[in-house]
Amino acid sequence: AQSVTQLGSHVSVSEGALVLLRCNYSSSVPPYLFWYVQYPNQGLQLLLKYTSAATLVKGINGFEAEFKKSETSFHLTKPSAHMSDAAEYFCAVSIGGATNKLIFGTGTLLAVQP
Amino acid sequence: GAVVSQHPSRVICKSGTSVKIECRSLDFQATTMFWYRQFPKKSLMLMATSNEGSKATYEQGVEKDKFLINHASLTLSTLTVTSAHPEDSSFYICSASGGGDEQFFGPGTRLTVL
Numbered sequence: 001a002q003s004v005t006q007l008g009s010h011v012s013v014s015e016g017a018l019v020l021l022r023c024n025y026s027s028s029v030p031p032y033l034f035w036y037v038q039y040p041n042q043g044l045q046l047l048l049k050y051t052s053a054a055t056l057v058k059g060i061n062g063f064e065a066e067f068k069k070s071e072t073s074f075h076l077t078k079p080s081a082h083m084s085d086a087a088e089y090f091c092a093v094s095i096g097g098a099t100n101k102l103i104f105g106t107g108t109l110l111a112v113q114p
Numbered sequence: 115g116a117v118v119s120q121h122p123s124r125v126i127c128k129s130g131t132s133v134k135i136e137c138r139s140l141d142f143q144a145t146t147m148f149w150y151r152q153f154p155k156k157s158l159m160l161m162a163t164s165n166e167g168s169k170a171t172y173e174q175g176v177e178k179d180k181f182l183i184n185h186a187s188l189t190l191s192t193l194t195v196t197s198a199h200p201e202d203s204s205f206y207i208c209s210a211s212g213g214g215d216e217q218f219f220g221p222g223t224r225l226t227v228l
Contacts, residue, residue: 032215036219041205041222041224042221042222043118043120043207043219043220043221043222044158044207044209044219045219046216046218049215049216051215090157090158101148101160101163102148102158102160102209102217103160104157104158105157106156106157107156107157
């Protein structure tokens with residue numbers, strides 16, 4: 001079975017500071033990993049995905065994540081936070097790409113302080 | 115990019131009535147569609163997976179007679195909440211996959227049952 005754990009339901013950073021959102025996964029088979037962002041009352045937008053290619057994945061809006069098998073982690077980072085980054089972020093795991101179901105973490109609400 | 119729409123975006127109904135939510139893939143053929151439910155300040159819970167022309171596969175604990183899913187074409191899936199009650203109030207999100215390694219999410223439908 002697959003599962004995802006997101007440490008920290010709320011993260012607050014100052015504008016311009018480093019953003020680090022943590023995600024650990026559990027999977028009995030090589031996983032596909034995803035980060036999504038959700039703005040209030042909207043659907044999910046894909047930030048980036050890991051599909052067994054390069055372990056350092058670059059996504060949209062300056063975000064990136066590194067797949068570390070030894071640590072079973074897929075943490076999301078951004079060097080410099082922008083006010084527009086304030087949103088809910090979800091990490092998700094799938095065993096067979098998007099045609100198989102996604103298992104979501106509980107989400108991390110990112111607040112960006114001016 | 116791939117666009118998924120949902121209609122309506124918001125619906126308010128009386129207890130005991132049925133509500134239909136549509137999910138459409140606008141610029142690609144969705145071989146698989148997924149329906150999620152999101153409670154306030156909670157993660158997404160997969161309700162069911164549907165493949166075009168086949169019966170939906172429901173997740174454990176989801177009542178298939180209450181949440182009717184139809185995937186009649188490669189661009190349309192519908193979720194009907196039958197005999198809705200206040201506890202069915204939630205944010206319902208669909209996603210669609212054209213067979214690649216990514217799901218594309220709709221903007222969600224806010225259901226309020228009075």
